[in-house]
Amino acid sequence: MDFVAGAIGGICGVAVGYPLDTVKVRIQTEPNYSGIWNCVRDTYRRERVWGFYRGLSLPVCTVSLVSSVSFGTYHHCLVRMCRLRYGSADAKPARTDITLSGFASGLVRVILTSPTEVAKVRLQTQTQAQAQAQVRAQLQAQAQCWRSSASCPALPVTLGSGPKYRGPLHCLATVAREEGLRGLYKGSSALLLRDSFSFATYFLSYSILCEWLAPTGRSQPDVLGVLMAGGCAGVLAWAVATPMDVIKSRLQADGQGGQRFRGLLHCLVASVREEGPRVLFKGLALNCCRAFPVNMVVFVTYEAVLRLTGTLLK
Template sequence: MTDFIAGAVGGAFGIMVGYPLDTVKVRIQTQKNYKGMWHCIYTTYKMEKMSGFFRGLSMSMSTVSVCSSISFGTYKSCLHNLCKLRYGSAEVKPSNLDIFLSGYAAGGVRVLVTSPIDLAKIRLQTQMQLHPVVPSSCLLSEPKYHSSVHCLRTVVQEEGFLGLYRGCSALIFRDGPSFATYFLSYAILREWLAPAGQSKPETLCVLLSGGFAGMLAWTVATPMDVIKSRLQADGASRPKYRGVIHCLKTSVRQEGVKVLFKGLGLNCLRAFPVNMVVFLTYEFILTLTKQLSI
């Protein structure tokens, strides 16, 4: 339970740090009218002001704690049970394979909750809504979705309940390997950077381990993240993609293999500070609860 709580708090702090760059990443991956990160940032600010960077934040903030709690809680529960099964005790030091498999399970389980949330976030992030100070000559059509809840209701009405899980298979292919990489790289880096003889990691050690673990995880995740974002942004009325394979083949044929790495630099730039905060908060909550229980 402690890991579920620590993961929830860490995830909440992380989303506050990285959300604006996440919006830029999604728009670059799903729309072809941006020349790069800075052009997207400039265009978004020019047309929508600061509010444009926070489309769909309400849904993410209200649910990210649940998602992060599931990720960290499932990881620790799987690791605990796996060690008991393989070694007869949960207190032994897990192998890298144990950590990798537990991380993979955590990534797979969280998809059940995150898929509808992610879909609403993507749909809101990819629709533009002009700020009131933008000249009326630049007016766009009325935005289709007015809020996260309205977006989910509209998707169910137009695409059915399964529409909420559009892109779910791509999300599984993204989160399984990336979370396995995430937890394994954090464990290895934390052990490698920790001073000899210290059981409790120093703050700098946690910050660096968390930051680099986030970057490595997003390096693994980005190709399938591009496909996932395109599938989720694709509406039901006139869909461009029939599924993961069709989206992958179409995207590569039209834009080359480099399309699979759209937003990679931005993902890594965002992942470092976000996961520094996530793991620092996570470790702090774990330490605090242990001290309170003594």
């Protein structure tokens, strides 16, 4: 049942938080934005409402599977640990058990989410201005080639052409063709660090907050308590995740018009050297603002589905 509840909760969460996720990715990867509102105004001015939903279709199609695996893995690991350590799956888990199960949940997600994240980030950061910049760069290279009287290949893109990626599936196919299978898992090392530690924080903080907010004599809080615990757990998880999320987004956006970073460490060092340590917390405020309502919805839906299915199966 945790797999089903997690899937439904994940879909509800992505529907609530996707527009702010687009703004967050653009702030992290495009240095020309001075802040959140500057990015929001610029995106709306150039692309209208649709600009905030670029790349949404693939996450919606895959989030049910990913969220199902995340919550299912967490619950499965927790049950196994309780059986091994305490002899019963119904025993109350220690905080160490919850942390390790959350860590395992984050690790498993990476296999499924890395290609989706690559397509999402590429589509979110793709604008017509970038397409035009690519054309200008290609024209300059062609002109330089002619001046040197060298053999010049034909231009791969013509003036007036549209964006490079026409949609999520086209983006995945293009990345696989141009960059190979490794391109689909670009930034996976940063994604691994982001998800493992953030999901350990996520489930541990949710568990602790539920204990604090539960009425006297009850093991679970009411609906308001679940909303508060879920929202706060999401904020704490993103506070832990944001530095690696910045690096992950930059690595995955890299490759549009030339590769800039050689890997995680090079991206980290180059970003800090050029923009200072504050660059690692770009989008932190936005992540936290987005995380609270999204994870309120995720956990209240998750708990409601668990209770409903539990009642129906009795």
